[in-house]
Each structure stands twice: as C-alpha cells, then as structure tokens.
Amino acid sequence: MPLTTDIQIHAVNVLVIGSGAAGLRAAIAAAAGCEVLIVGKRPRTDAHTVLAAGGINAVLDTSDPADSWQQHFADTYKEGYGLGDPAMIEIMVRKAPDAIRELADWAPP
Ligand SMILES: Cc1cc2nc3c(=O)[nH]c(=O)nc-3n(C[C@H](O)[C@H](O)[C@H](O)COP(=O)(O)OP(=O)(O)OC[C@H]3O[C@@H](n4cnc5c(N)ncnc54)[C@H](O)[C@@H]3O)c2cc1C
Structure with missing residues (x-):
C-alpha cells in the first residue's frame, strides 16, 4: 500500500479515536474546557451507531x-x-x- 502524502498536523488537548456514540460521548465530556479532535478509520456513515435501528x-x-x-x-x-x-x-x-x-x-x- 502506498504511503499517503496528505498529512495534516493538528495540536489538540484530547484525541478521541472512534466516531461512534462512545467516542462522541467521550468527546462531549472532554470538550468542557478542552480542544478535542475525533478520528475514525471509516466514513462517519459507517459506524455501528449510524447503522443501528435507533432503539x-x-x-x-x-x-x-x-x-x-x-x-x-x-x-x-x-x-x-x-x-x-x-x-x-x-x-x-x-x-x-x-x-x-x-x-x-x-x-x-
Ligand atoms: C444494524 C445494527 C442495528 C443495531 N440496532 C441497535 C438498537 O436498536 N439498539 C441498540 O442499543 N444498539 C443497536 N445496535 C448496536 C449499537 O449500534 C452499537 O452497540 C453501538 O453503536 C456501538 O457504539 P460504539 O461507539 O461503541 O461503536 P461504533 O458506532 O461502531 O463506532 C466505532 C468507531 O470506531 C472507529 N474505529 C474502529 N477501529 C478504529 C481504528 N483502529 N482506528 C480509528 N478508528 C477506529 C470506527 O470507524 C467507528 O467510527 C445495532 C447495530 C447494528 C450494526
């Protein structure tokens, strides 16, 4: 697999890995007074949280x-x-x- 050259650098207080409900809830908690970055390996629409039936x-x-x-x-x-x-x-x-x-x-x- 070729290495990507599209590298971005962001300095934040908290890095949350995973953009499903668990990651987003953690980000909300951390956002009180902190700068938070959320990273997921798949598109946002592909998390189980988005696919769930909603109950x-x-x-x-x-x-x-x-x-x-x-x-x-x-x-x-x-x-x-x-x-x-x-x-x-x-x-x-x-x-x-x-x-x-x-x-x-x-x-x-
Ligand atoms: C079809 C379906 C229906 C469902 N229905 C219900 C329901 O009715 N009621 C209910 O309570 N639950 C339901 N669930 C279960 C519920 O959706 C999950 O338990 C819940 O969404 C899990 O949330 P999560 O944040 O832990 O994980 P996810 O929503 O899966 O989020 C995980 C995140 O981590 C990221 N990630 C994973 N590995 C890496 C990595 N190595 N590096 C970076 N990012 C990574 C993923 O890309 C994703 O963004 C359903 C699930 C499915 C698939």
Missing part, C-alpha cells in the same frame, strides 16, 4: 409501574444468550435512565 432501552418509570432495573437486567442478559458480563449489564441498566435523560436534555454549546 434505546431504559427504565424511566413512564409507562409500566412494574418495570425495574432488575427486569431490564434480566431481559438484557436473556437476549444476549447469557453471554453478557452480569456486572457490566448491571452498571448499564442502573445508569441507563440518567443517560437517556441527559441525551434528551443535551443541546449543542
């Missing part, structure tokens, strides 16, 4: 009063065929409501 689950206490983080945990573990790390799933389902509310309230600076 996000969290227990928000808005529809089913019997819903709980424990039920969300059980559903997630079962739908993952028992392959998910229970400790990671618990963190995700416990933090999901705050993350969804944060996304809903977020506005570009």
